[in-house]
Amino acid sequence: MVKKKVVIRNLTGLHLRPAGVLCNKAILYKSKIQFCRGEVTANAKSVLSVLGACIKCGDEIEFICEGEDEEEALASMVKIVEDGLGE
C-alpha cells in the first residue's frame, strides 16, 4: 500500500467535471484507489463517491493505492490533480 498527499487546485473543487476526469484516470488501474480527507474516504473510481466527499479548492487529500500497479497508479493520480484535472 502506498500513500501521498496532494492539494486540490481547481477553483470549484471536485465538482462533476473534474471528478469525472479523476475517475476516468483511476479506472485505468487494477489497484484499489481511494483518497481520504479527515474522516471521509472516497473510492476514486466512483464519481458518486468522489462527489460525496465534497472536496473544495485548497483542500488536501491523501491518495491510498493498493494492488499490483499501486506505485504507478499513485504517481498518475497525484499528477492529474497537480495538472488541474483538465481545467
Place this chain on the structure above:
Amino acid sequence: MYRGTGAGVSAGIGIGTAVVIREEEMVIRPDKTDDVRAEVERFRKALADTAARTERLAADLAEKVGEKEAEIMKGHLLLLADPVLIGEIEAAISGSGICSEYAVETVLGNYADVFASMDDEMMRQRAADMKDIKVRLQQALQGIRSADIASLPEGSVIVARDLTPSMTAGINPANVAAIVTELGGKTSHSAILARALEIPAVVAVSGLLEQVADGDRVIADGGEGVVLANPDETVTEDYAARRDGLLRGKKELEAYIGRPSVTRDGVAVEIGANIGKPEDVDKVLRYDGEGVGLFRTEFLFMERSAMPSEEEQFEAYRAVASRLEGRPVIIRTLDIGGDKEIPYMGIEKDENPFLGFRAVRLCLNRKEDIYKPQLRAILRASAFGNIKIMIPMVTCIDEVREVKALLEELKQELDEKGIPYNREIQTGIMVETAAAALMADVFAKEVDFFSIGTNDLTQYVMSVDRGNEKVSYLYSSFNPAVLRSIRHIIACGRKAGIMVGMCGEAASDPMMIPLLLAFGLNEFSMSASAILRTRKLITESSVKELQAVAERAMSFETAKEVEDYMREFVSQ
C-alpha cells in the same frame, strides 16, 4: 385571462401555444422477482439503453448550444457508468430479490436525499441529476418514452411543473417561444440553459398547471417574470409589439460587434468589461469587450477556509489573460476590509470599515502572507497576456511608492529564478478617495494609468454611506462636487499623458457618458451586457458637440439640476 407571476430567469417576451408537459406518474412497488439473474440482466439492458440515449443528447447539445452546456449530460453518463452505483443497485436486486424499478428507486432516491441535504449549492444541484437519472432508468425499464420536447411544433410555449436536465437538453430553440415552470430557480439547469439558448423563461409560478391547459395562448415575459394565458386581443398585440421592439433592438446592437468604439468626430476610446471570476470572460467575448477594465480578485479569497495559494491565483489570472489574447486585463489587487469578517485571514469587523483597515492599507500591512503572493502571481501571469496591475483605495503617494518598491523586489526574485514575466507591466491606481482625486496631478507623474471608481468616489466625496437609506438621497454621481472631481482627475491624467478609465456604474450610464466623453475619458469599463449599447451611443456622439453640453452641465449648483438637464439632453 389568467395572470401569474414568478421569477423571470431569461429575459425576452415569448408568445405561443401552450404545450403542457405531464410526466406520467409511475407507480413503483417493491415487487419481488423469482429469477434474480434475469432481473439483473433486465436492469443492465435498461442501463445500456439509458446511457446510449444520454450520449445522443450530450452530442446534440454540444453541437446545438456548446460544450459547456453539454457537460451536465456528460456528467450523467459518468454516473450511469459508476461502479459503486451499479454495484449497489445490483446488490439490492440480488440481495433481497426486489424488482429493478424498486432497487433503482431506493438507491438513487437515497443519493438524491444525501445531495439535497448538503451545504454546497453545486452539490445540492446534483440531487436533481440523481432524480433525473432515476426516472429515466425506470422509464427505460417500463418501456415508457419521456415527453419528446425535440419535435414540438413551432411557436410552442413549454409549460411544466419542472424541467429535468435531460428534458431541457432536448429543446430545439427554433420551435420554443418560451418556457414556463411551476418550480425551479435562477440557478436551476433549465434557467441556465434557457439563458444560453436565449429563450424567454419564467420559473416558480405557483399554481401554473391548474390554470394553463394544452393549446392555450400564452405570453411569457422573462424580464418581468409575468405569465398570461388566453389574454385579450389588445394585450396580445401590445406584447407582440414589445417583443418585436426588443428583437429589433437586439439585432441593432449585434451590428456593433466587431466595430471600433470611435465617436463621429474620430475620437477613439476603449470599452472594456468588469469581471469577478474567470468564467465571466465568456460574456466579455460574447459582447465583444475590448479588454477587462476591472478584474476583481476578491472571489479567490471569499467563502473558503484557507488563503488561496500563489499557484491557484496564478492559474486564475493566467486563464483570464490568455483568453483575452493580448487585449488589456486590469487586475485589481485585493480590495477587502472589515465590512466582512474573514476569520482565516484574521480580519475582524471594523467599527467603520469604509474608512478603516482595508484594501491597500491592509495589504501593505500583510506583505508576506497576502500581498507578495498575490503580486507574484500577477507578475507570473503577465507572461501570458496583457496584464496591468491596479492598486485600490489609494490615499497618498507613499502607498504607490511602497507597492512599486515591492514589485521591484519581486521582479528581481523572478529574474534570479529565471521565471518569465512582462518587464514593462503597467501599474496604475483606482482613483476613488477624495485625497487621491485632489492630488491626481501628483499621482499622474508616478503611475501608468488611472481608473476612476465612481461608486466609492461618490461615497467618499459626498461623505455618504449609500447603504443607509436615511442619507442615500445625497448619493449621486451627478453632484457637482463629484463631477468636478472626475473632470479634475481626467484633466490631470491627460496632461501627464496617461490613460484614464472609469470602472464604476457611471461609465455605462447614458446620462453620464456624454460628460465623460467631453472631459476626455479614454476607457469605459462596465458589465459586459452594457458594452454594445454603450458602443452604439459613443459612435453616435461627437466630442466637439458635447463640449457645450458639458460646460452647461458644469455650470449648475445642485445634483438635481444636472440630472434634469442631462435627462432632457438624452431624451432629445
